Amino acid sequence: LAIGPVGAPEATVDGFVAQYLRNLNFDRGVTLSASTANDRFYALAYTVRDYLVARWLEGVRRYRASDRKAVCYLSAEYLLGRQLDNNLLASGLSDIAAEALAQCGVDIEELRAQEVEPGLGNGGLGRLAACFIDSLATMSVPNVGYGIRYEYGIFRQTFEDGRQVEQPDSWLELGSPWEFPHPEAAQTISFGGSTEKYDDGGVTRSRWVPAWSVQAVPYNYMVPGYQNGRVNTLRLWSSRANHAFDLSVFNAGDYVEAVRAQTFAENISKVLYPEDSTAQGKELRLQQQYFFVAASIRDFIDVVLPEDFDLTRLPERAIFQLNDTHPVIGVPELMRILVDEKKMEWDAAWAVTQQCFAYTCHTLLPEALEVWPIDLLGRLLPRHLEIIYRINEEFLLAVRERFGDDEARIRDMSIISPDGAVRMAFLATVAGSKVNGVAELHSQLLREKVLPAFDEFFPGKFTNVTNGVTPRRFVRLANPELSALITEAIGDGWLTDLERLRELEPFADDADFRTAFGEMKAANKRRLAATLQARDGLTIADDHMLDVMVKRLHEYKRQMLKLLHIVTAYDRIVSGEVEASSVPGRTFVFGAKAAPGYDMAKRIIHLINAVGSVVNDDPRVEGRLKVLFPPNYNVTLAERIIPAADLSEQISLAGKEASGTGNMKFALNGALTVGTDDGANVEIRELVGDDNFFLFGMSEPEVEALWARGYTPAEFAEKDAGLGRALDLIGSGAFSGGDASVFAPIVSNLMNDDRFMVLADYTSYIAAQDRVDDAYTDTAAWQRSAVLNVARSGFFSSDRSMRDYIDRIWHTEPLG
Ligand code: 26Q
Numbered sequence: 108l109a110i111g112p113v114g115a116p117e118a119t120v121d122g123f124v125a126q127y128l129r130n131l132n133f134d135r136g137v138t139l140s141a142s143t144a145n146d147r148f149y150a151l152a153y154t155v156r157d158y159l160v161a162r163w164l165e166g167v168r169r170y171r172a173s174d175r176k177a178v179c180y181l182s183a184e185y186l187l188g189r190q191l192d193n194n195l196l197a198s199g200l201s202d203i204a205a206e207a208l209a210q211c212g213v214d215i216e217e218l219r220a221q222e223v224e225p226g227l228g229n230g231g232l233g234r235l236a237a238c239f240i241d242s243l244a245t246m247s248v249p250n251v252g253y254g255i256r257y258e259y260g261i262f263r264q265t266f267e268d269g270r271q272v273e274q275p276d277s278w279l280e281l282g283s284p285w286e287f288p289h290p291e292a293a294q295t296i297s298f299g300g301s302t303e304k305y306d307d308g309g310v311t312r313s314r315w316v317p318a319w320s321v322q323a324v325p326y327n328y329m330v331p332g333y334q335n336g337r338v339n340t341l342r343l344w345s346s347r348a349n350h351a352f353d354l355s356v357f358n359a360g361d362y363v364e365a366v367r368a369q370t371f372a373e374n375i376s377k378v379l380y381p382e383d384s385t386a387q388g389k390e391l392r393l394q395q396q397y398f399f400v401a402a403s404i405r406d407f408i409d410v411v412l413p414e415d416f417d418l419t420r421l422p423e424r425a426i427f428q429l430n431d432t433h434p435v436i437g438v439p440e441l442m443r444i445l446v447d448e449k450k451m452e453w454d455a456a457w458a459v460t461q462q463c464f465a466y467t468c469h470t471l472l473p474e475a476l477e478v479w480p481i482d483l484l485g486r487l488l489p490r491h492l493e494i495i496y497r498i499n500e501e502f503l504l505a506v507r508e509r510f511g512d513d514e515a516r517i518r519d520m521s522i523i524s525p526d527g528a529v530r531m532a533f534l535a536t537v538a539g540s541k542v543n544g545v546a547e548l549h550s551q552l553l554r555e556k557v558l559p560a561f562d563e564f565f566p567g568k569f570t571n572v573t574n575g576v577t578p579r580r581f582v583r584l585a586n587p588e589l590s591a592l593i594t595e596a597i598g599d600g601w602l603t604d605l606e607r608l609r610e611l612e613p614f615a616d617d618a619d620f621r622t623a624f625g626e627m628k629a630a631n632k633r634r635l636a637a638t639l640q641a642r643d644g645l646t647i648a649d650d651h652m653l654d655v656m657v658k659r660l661h662e663y664k665r666q667m668l669k670l671l672h673i674v675t676a677y678d679r680i681v682s683g684e685v686e687a688s689s690v691p692g693r694t695f696v697f698g699a700k701a702a703p704g705y706d707m708a709k710r711i712i713h714l715i716n717a718v719g720s721v722v723n724d725d726p727r728v729e730g731r732l733k734v735l736f737p738p739n740y741n742v743t744l745a746e747r748i749i750p751a752a753d754l755s756e757q758i759s760l761a762g763k764e765a766s767g768t769g770n771m772k773f774a775l776n777g778a779l780t781v782g783t784d785d786g787a788n789v790e791i792r793e794l795v796g797d798d799n800f801f802l803f804g805m806s807e808p809e810v811e812a813l814w815a816r817g818y819t820p821a822e823f824a825e826k827d828a829g830l831g832r833a834l835d836l837i838g839s840g841a842f843s844g845g846d847a848s849v850f851a852p853i854v855s856n857l858m859n860d861d862r863f864m865v866l867a868d869y870t871s872y873i874a875a876q877d878r879v880d881d882a883y884t885d886t887a888a889w890q891r892s893a894v895l896n897v898a899r900s901g902f903f904s905s906d907r908s909m910r911d912y913i914d915r916i917w918h919t920e921p922l923g
Contacts, residue, residue, distance in 0.1 A: 115161045116154075118200065123207035127154045139211060145281055147213055148191075148221035151204070152284035155194045159329050163338035169922065170249050171413075176423060176919040177249040178912075179407055180240060181400060181437060182430035184233030184379070185254050185341065186261075188742030189222045190285050192584050193241075197331035223278045224743050226260030227343070229383035230659045231768050232469050234742065235545075236430055238577040238768075238905040244332035244339040245579070245603060246909055247921040251411070253403035255395060256286075256326045256343035259378040264700050264739040269716030273381070273703050286326045288345075292410070293322040294402050295349060298394065302490045307450070314447050315490035321372040322347040323402035333579050333603060344402045346375035382702045383659055384475040393436070393479060393487055400437040404444065418449055422462035426917045429466045429539065432477040432531035438464060438538040439494040447490070453497070465916050466535035466542045467572075469765050471552055472663065478528035495534065499523055502537050506564060520560050536561050536568070541916045545574045546766035546787040548807065570915050573787060574766040575905035578605050581772045586750035588627040589776060589897070596620065605904035608897060615894040624777065624890050631751040638747045643737045647694055648730065652883050655778070656756035657698035657740055657748060660708040663763040663863045666699060667711060667853070669756055670718060671869055672876055674833040676732055677722050682832075687729040691880050694733040696748060698740025707856065712736075714850050717842040745769075750776045753889075754879060757782035758872065760863040762807035764788075771903035777893040779882075781875050783868070787903070794899045799892040801882075803875035804868040813867060820861035823869065830869045834858070 116126040130150040131139055137146050170177070195201045208215045228234060236252065243250040262273035297317030304311055328341040348369035374391065375398050407425055408418070416424070429435055438460060445456035470476065485492040499522040510516055518525060522533045536542050536558060544550030550571030554562040562569050583590045583602055593601060597610040614620040632653060639645040647653070656669050673695055679685045697715050701708035719734035737744065755773030757764075757780050764786035774780060774791055781801040782788040792800040805813065824831050838854035840847040857865055883889055901907075913919055 113161065115158045118158065118203060120203055120206045120210065123154060123200070123203050124210055126157055127151065127207060127211065130154050130157070139213075144217055144221050148218040149282075149284045151208070151215075151218050152191060152194075152222075155191070155198060155200060155204070156284070156329070158198050158200060159194065159331055159338050162331075162336050163329050163340075166338055166922075167340070171411075173249075173922060174424065175249050175922050176917070177251060177407075177411070177425055178243060178917055178919060179403065179425055179427045180236060180243075180250060180252045180430065181403060181427055181434035182233070182236040182252065182254050183396065183399065183433040184228030184430075185225075185236050185240075185252060185343070186228030186230070186233035186742060187225050187237045188234075188580065188746070189219075189224045191219060191222050193580060194285075194329070194331055196579060196584060197244075197333050199334050223281070223283075224741060225278055225283070226276055226741055227254065227257050227379060229261055229379070229381065231766070232383070232431060235574055235768060235905075238575065238580075239909060240330050240339060240341060241333075241577040241579060242575070242905040242909040244330045244337055245335060245577075246906060247332060247335060247337045247923065248909065248913065248919065249922050250330075250339045251403075251407070252330065252339070252341040253399065253406070254341070254343050255376050255379075255399045256345040257376055257379040258345075258373075261379055261700065261741075262381055262703070266712075266716060266736075266738050269713050269720070271701055271709050271712045275378075285328055286343075287328070289325045289327065290347075293324045293347065294405055295320050296323050296346075296398050296401050298397070298487055300489065302493060312447065312450070313490065313493065315443065320349045321375060321398070322349050323398060325402070325406065342403070342406065344376065344399045346372050346398060348372040381700070382704070384470065384472060384661065384702075388478070388480055388483065390483060390487065393483065396433055397436050397440070397488060397491075400434045401440050403434075404437055404441055408444070418445060418451070419455060419459060421459050425463055426919065427464050428912070428917070429464060429535055431467065431469045432535055435466070435477075435531045435535045435538075436488070436491065438534060439488075439491040439498070442494050442498070443490055446494075457498075457501075461538060462540055464535070464539045466532075466539040468532065468535075468542065468544055468549075468553055468557075471549065471557060471763060471765060473557075476557075477531040478524060479531065481523065481527050481529060484529055492529075495522060495529055498534070498537065509564065516560060520564070532558070533561070536565070539568070541570055542568055543570045543572045543916065544765065545572065546790060547571055547573060548762075548784075548789050549765040549786060552762060552807070572908055572911045572915065573790060573902075574768050574771070575903050575908035576768050576771050576775070577905050578602055578775065580746070581749065582775055585746040586627075586631065586776050588630050589624075589750065592620070592623055592627055593897070601901070603906065605901035605906065608901040609899070611894060611898035615891045615898065618887070621887060621890040621894065624894055625886065628751065628753065628777065628893075635747050635751040638744075639735065639737055642744075645735050645737060647735070648692060648733065651692040651694040651733065652753045653696060653751055654693050654754040654756065655696045655698075655748060655752040655773070656758075657696070657745060658767075658769055660699040660701040660705075660712060662707060662711075664759050665863055665865055665868075666697065666715065667857065668758050668865045668868060668872055669695070669697075670711070670715060671830065671833045671865065672872060673718060673722065673732065673734060674836055675829050675873060676876075677718075677725075677728065678829070678832050678836060680731070681725065681727050687727060687731050690731040691883055692731050694735060696752075697734070697736040698744060698748065699736075700740060707853070710850070710853055714837065714842065714853060717850070721842050745772070749773055749778075752776065752778040753883070753893075754778060755780045755782075757785070757788050758804070758868075759783060759785045760868070761785045761805055761810050763863065771900065774896045774900040775903060777897045779879075779889070779892055779896060781872075781879060790902070791900070794902055795892075795896050796899070799895050799899075801875045801879055803871040805864070805871075810864065813864065818861070818864065818867065820864075820866040821858050823866040824858060827870050829873060830866060 130153040240252040297320040299318035330339040445451040544553040601607040636647040755778040757770040783804040843849035
């Protein structure tokens with residue numbers, strides 16, 4: 108009888124075929140000839156799984172036998188993308204699987220298309236978490252990713268008459284072959300009720316008497332490292348009704364109430380909130396946060412750590428990394444476990460807690476900093492609120508000791524705001540051993556503008572870790588042609604040591620290499636064209652520059668600025684200022700979802716589509732300008748679009764984009780960036796060099812200076828005739844069949860308010876785009892720049908980000 112893991116199937120084509128057919132028969136219960144595409148996809152996924160499982164179980168055993176510190180990454184979002192190709196690549200089975208399926212007469216492309224991506228995130232923050240766990244597995248660092256198994260991920264976007272319409276993302280409709288549910292390991296998570304004091308052998312203690320509870324069921328997912336035999340775990344929690352609770356209601360005879368209770372419990376993990384900035388104080392959202400964080404911390408203490416582990420030593424074994432403020436309720440939860448349940452002294456518990464947490468901030472927008480009204484928090488988690496009060500009291504006492512009774516400072520630093528809300532970023536900063544921003548500029552502004560008093564009070568607590576992206580998914584899998592070119596030139600070590608891309612620099616001056624590079628871009632454009640044709644019936648001209656802006660729709664990201672450029676380019680042609688035939692062909696590609704309640708963002712989506720229909724159909728343009736806006740931008744589509752791009756649009760108002768990670772993916776795939784001095788653009792430009800980056804717009808200090816002087820957007824519209832005309836066209840109904848009212852709110856917002864200074868940066872942006880047009884005519888020089896972008900972007904690997912977290916924050920090591 109096998110006590111350890113059963114060995115993997117033989118890693119040969121025959122071994123794969125045998126396992127594949129076994130899975131079709133025994134797991135799907137079908138023969139190959141009677142199978143559906145979904146059956147064949149499932150059997151393939153199961154087969155890949157079968158090769159990884161033994162290593163996974165062995166890794167878990169080795170970790171438990173060690174006393175290594177694990178990284179517990181707490182994130183409300185993981186935007187994983189499809190798993191099949193990633194897992195094939197990680198296990199080194201891509202070629203074997205292709206050959207095996209060919210032998211069975213199965214079309215692997217058809218099976219790839221079956222996989223529904225788990226869209227369990229909104230954008231950058233969720234995708235970052237997915238890149239990080241990929242890198243940790245590849246670097247053999249013990250890690251559990253903890254999060255929520257939303258039944259519905261980010262909505263599926265469709266357009267009706269150019270307007271965004273949201274459809275539910277029922278990604279689990281046909282099940283997921285990658286998950287391992289463990290209902291037997293469910294945990295009880297409690298809510299509500301009250302607190303009470305009680306006598307514990309002469310000591311007065313507090314305890315929580317909750318009112319209701321739900322079950323948290325773990326679903327495990329494998330996170331394989333890149334060809335290193337290491338498989339980490341992603342553990343996502345799903346909510347279920349608590350059966351004990353059900354039973355009491357059943358016994359009381361209220362069947363309908365019992366069933367309703369079940370629905371209520373299952374609501375907690377039902378749906379991902381599609382907002383990605385403005386926290387809105389929704390009770391269900393706080394339930395989600397506490398639900399997954401409480402289950403995760405308990406899981407680590409009760410299940411992962413040995414029984415009877417001495418929790419004063421928890422910091423030696425665990426670091427809980429807080430991905431933004433969403434999991435910060437874990438701070439009072441750990442305190443509650445240590446003080447109330449384990450009966451530790453407050454000070455000792457606080458020392459443990461402070462060492463166990465670290466906090467990553469992903470924003471600078473004040474409206475995006477999460478706060479929870481105390482009445483809501485007190486109703487849902489009364490004991491946690493008490494603990495937060497005590498943390499705040501002791502913290503403010505220490506502030507007074509240091510700075511005297513400076514009441515203004517006390518008010519500014521209090522975790523409880525004057526209007527009675529818990530400021531989660533403050534709580535995270537006070538509790539965390541480290542606080543980091545996600546790019547150099549962002550970390551600097553975080554220290555100097557957002558939390559200066561905390562920086563002064565906690566010297567050495569603030570640090571920077573610039574974001575990164577996984578080269579396995581975003582170069583190797585998304586861009587196999589470029590990967591082959593690179594490997595041919597410099598060998599294959601770059602995939603796990605991305606700085607080695609530097610060795611490509613000399614090839615920028617090699618005409619043959621540049622030609623091959625150009626052919627790679629052309630092939631990727633054809634591949635994208637085929638995808639968009641099949642998916643949306645869109646076409647791309649072969650000879651166009653591909654100018655891409657893909658990211659969430661936000662006013663600060665300034666899709667409007669891009670749109671003003673397009674309208675200006677259009678206006679120059681139709682007004683006769685330039686000959687259509689002299690205009691270099693450009694296809695503008697947008698991808699963007701708007702939060703369903705974000706009215707201005709939705710209007711801008713409508714306007715992009717409206718401009719697209721007019722520009723694309725106007726014969727005077729002679730096809731020189733095209734606007735494409737495929738709906739439902741997601742990880743799968745990103746993997747097609749980014750490798751085909753020539754120009755990457757990173758045009759946020761300086762000081763607003765914390766980092767950006769799309770910017771890194773484009774540079775690594777050989778697109779040139781037109782961008783502001785914002786987020787990680789600053790570092791990209793420093794690395795690739797001024798000559799290989801189109802910088803425009805105000806710097807962050809210039810933005811501040813303009814606000815201080817007084818910003819009057821209308822003045823900018825008067826000074827620049829092109830801008831005035833573009834705004835007039837939009838405002839007059841040129842893109843809305845003459846109905847001026849549709850887009851008037853956008854124009855009036857820009858003319859009268861313009862919080863993100865679109866008009867102030869317009870002139871500089873148009874000048875940068877004219878430089879882009881010029882530069883693109885010199886193909887050799889453009890390709891040289893593109894190659895240098897690839898060669899000099901190795902810094903942006905998430906492996907490097909992970910090394911930085913390990914060195915500066917986690918102080919853990921790989922498990923050899
Ligand atoms: C909070 C409360 C209630 C509902 C939703 C939210 C919520 C959800 C998601 C708030 C924020 C987010 C996501 C934020 C995000 O993606 N930020 C981006 O993080 C990237 C990774 O660090 C950066 O590169 C981007 O600059 C930053 O915008």
